[in-house]
Amino acid sequence: DTAVSQTPKYLVTQMGNDKSIKCEQNLGHDTMYWYKQDSKKFLKIMFSYNNKELIINETVPNRFSPKSPDKAHLNLHINSLELGDSAVYFCASSHGRDTQYFGPGTRLTVL
């Protein structure tokens, strides 16, 4: 069974649209994350979410908002998509500061 899953795998959309990416983990972890990987493969933390405490990377635009309906899910909603949002987005989960388990990624292309 997949430990951390993301949907969709690919997302192509027009500038200005609103989109969501879903993430689910079945590992019983208490912390979930969203990362953005740009074209140069640099991985940047966007959010971490632990027991309903949201830690936001201050450089992330407020057009990005994480939503967690329960401990196993952390979805990413993006408003008013811009060209620069094109990237691969990874969800991950962990138990505290231990090993993080990553999802397969969602490749977002904004046209």
Add this chain to the structure above:
Amino acid sequence: SQQGEEDPQALSIQEGENATMNCSYKTSINNLQWYRQNSGRGLVHLILIRSNEREKHSGRLRVTLDTSKKSSSLLITASRAADTASYFCATFGTGANNLFFGTGTRLTVIP
């Protein structure tokens, strides 16, 4: 920035040779983790080494940590073509809420 840096950025070796990648970071850490990313895929955890540990082994992998120099190295022995991937170090800083990833080393193992 808490981002680590890896050296070299790219490494190309023959199958059977050893590969060494280095990581330097800037802040005090709780632990340091190494991940592998195959092209177009998610990240896979390799080894976690805690700040009070100096060396760890896992199969053909050996990780060292020198907290006085704020550096770590990953050694892959007897490399295989399947080891071709990007390798990232990531640090969990003391008091931090998430990992900060290095810039990665692209390893190519030539059959």
